[in-house]
Amino acid sequence: MRPRSNGADSEVGRLRAVLLHRPGPELKRLTPRNNDALLFDGIPWVDRAQEEHDAFAETLRNHDVEVLYLRELLVETLRLEAARQLCIDAVLTDARLGDTLRAALRAHLGGLHPEDLAYVLIAGLAHEEFSAGRGLGYVLMDRYDFVIDPLPNLLFTRDSSVWVGDRVAVSSLAMPARRRETSLTAAIYAHHPRFEGVDAIYTPELETLEGGDVLLMAPGVVAVGTGERTTPAGVERLARNVLGSGLARTVLAVPVAQDRATMHLDTVCTMVDADAVVMYPNVVDELHAFAIRLAEGDLVVSSPAPFVELAAEAMGIDELRIIDTGLDPVTAEREQWDDGNNTLAVAPRLAVAYERNVETNVRLEAAGIEVLRIPGSELGTGRGGPRCMSCPIARDSLDLND
Numbered sequence: 001m002r003p004r005s006n007g008a009d010s011e012v013g014r015l016r017a018v019l020l021h022r023p024g025p026e027l028k029r030l031t032p033r034n035n036d037a038l039l040f041d042g043i044p045w046v047d048r049a050q051e052e053h054d055a056f057a058e059t060l061r062n063h064d065v066e067v068l069y070l071r072e073l074l075v076e077t078l079r080l081e082a083a084r085q086l087c088i089d090a091v092l093t094d095a096r097l098g099d100t101l102r103a104a105l106r107a108h109l110g111g112l113h114p115e116d117l118a119y120v121l122i123a124g125l126a127h128e129e130f131s132a133g134r135g136l137g138y139v140l141m142d143r144y145d146f147v148i149d150p151l152p153n154l155l156f157t158r159d160s161s162v163w164v165g166d167r168v169a170v171s172s173l174a175m176p177a178r179r180r181e182t183s184l185t186a187a188i189y190a191h192h193p194r195f196e197g198v199d200a201i202y203t204p205e206l207e208t209l210e211g212g213d214v215l216l217m218a219p220g221v222v223a224v225g226t227g228e229r230t231t232p233a234g235v236e237r238l239a240r241n242v243l244g245s246g247l248a249r250t251v252l253a254v255p256v257a258q259d260r261a262t263m264h265l266d267t268v269c270t271m272v273d274a275d276a277v278v279m280y281p282n283v284v285d286e287l288h289a290f291a292i293r294l295a296e297g298d299l300v301v302s303s304p305a306p307f308v309e310l311a312a313e314a315m316g317i318d319e320l321r322i323i324d325t326g327l328d329p330v331t332a333e334r335e336q337w338d339d340g341n342n343t344l345a346v347a348p349r350l351a352v353a354y355e356r357n358v359e360t361n362v363r364l365e366a367a368g369i370e371v372l373r374i375p376g377s378e379l380g381t382g383r384g385g386p387r388c389m390s391c392p393i394a395r396d397s398l399d400l401n402d
């Protein structure tokens with residue numbers, strides 16, 4: 001494998017740098033009243049969630065992966081006026097505010113130190129915390145509501161940006177509770193010196209597309225799930241952009257059921273080797289795909305065919321191995337819900353997984369995959385595993401002989 005700077009062309013090339021977000025005060029905003037709207041299935045014990053996340057980061061560091069924290073990059077980015085404006089404007093576009101409250105908020109945010117501004121942008125601002133609040137929007141706001149909504153899902157850095165080759169796709173998030181996340185990632189990629197000279201291949205105002213749906217199957221082959229989050233139009237737009245710029249030769253559109261349990265393609269399928277995936281057994285037979293290629297400037301879409309067959313053909317391999325987790329349907333369903341299929345490859349045949357998915361992990365090991373187990377009982381209340389919680393910034397380029 002050849003080392004590279006920023007960028008990734010596969011799911012399994014040696015991981016060099018990753019973007020994480022250590023969950024913080026934004027998780028303390030979750031209550032039984034708002035957790036559904038904020039896309040959490042429970043109320044996490046925040047201190048324990050942080051310990052679990054620290055264990056995740058430590059596991060990666062122990063394997064020589066550079067861990068970049070989104071909050072730290074954001075604070076550094078917010079020293080620049082253009083970045084501050086981008087993030088503040090995203091807050092102020094909220095139509096609930098009204099002009100009077102908006103003006104008060106603009107004045108308040110404009111005066112904050114980068115550290116404090118980052119805090120508010122991530123943790124939100126509760127009604128009672130904003131003593132300078134005024135206007136009808138403020139007066140009639142429920143005292144438990146937020147002037148600025150918190151971003152508890154920022155933890156799932158996979159979804160708000162994804163690298164394809166040396167370009168970054170700042171995604172377009174589907175759910176209202178997450179949309180503002182991309183103002184932060186867009187500001188970081190546009191203004192942080194670490195990413196100087198990086199071009200965007202996708203931007204948040206485009207059709208909805210989330211990073212959890214994007215799988216770099218092999219250099220030149222990108223699979224994109226379409227279901228609850230990424231629309232067919234989003235897949236088409238990404239395909240046009242990556243095929244048009246030569247970053248890929250085939251994009252596979254993969255319809256996934258529009259359910260919470262399968263919100264992204266990476267909830268049912270992740271890569272653990274250059275030619276192997278771990279896949280939720282209950283969908284193996286039904287997962288189909290459409291191959292999209294560019295011919296004389298136009299997108300050409302194939303007829304549907306089984307995903308594993310179409311992927312193998314596009315990847316130029318005889319077979320895409322499916323690690324047979326061999327589970328009975330009920331265990332499979334339980335472990336899929338708890339992100340058993342959502343692994344993060346650190347290198348070919350070396351992957352991070354939640355320890356709680358005991359059966360899936362045993363099967364992965366039986367298939368020759370070394371599993372780095374991490375705790376995730378609290379983190380999992382947000383319904384995301386190691387892949388969801390990580391955005392690879394740099395992976396070595398994959399050589400299929402590795």
Ligand SMILES: NC(=O)NCCC[C@H](N)C(=O)O
Nearest residue numbers: 039156212264382383384388
């Ligand atoms: N790639 C992923 O599957 N990310 C998990 C996102 C979970 C988050 N609570 C959400 O509903 O968007």
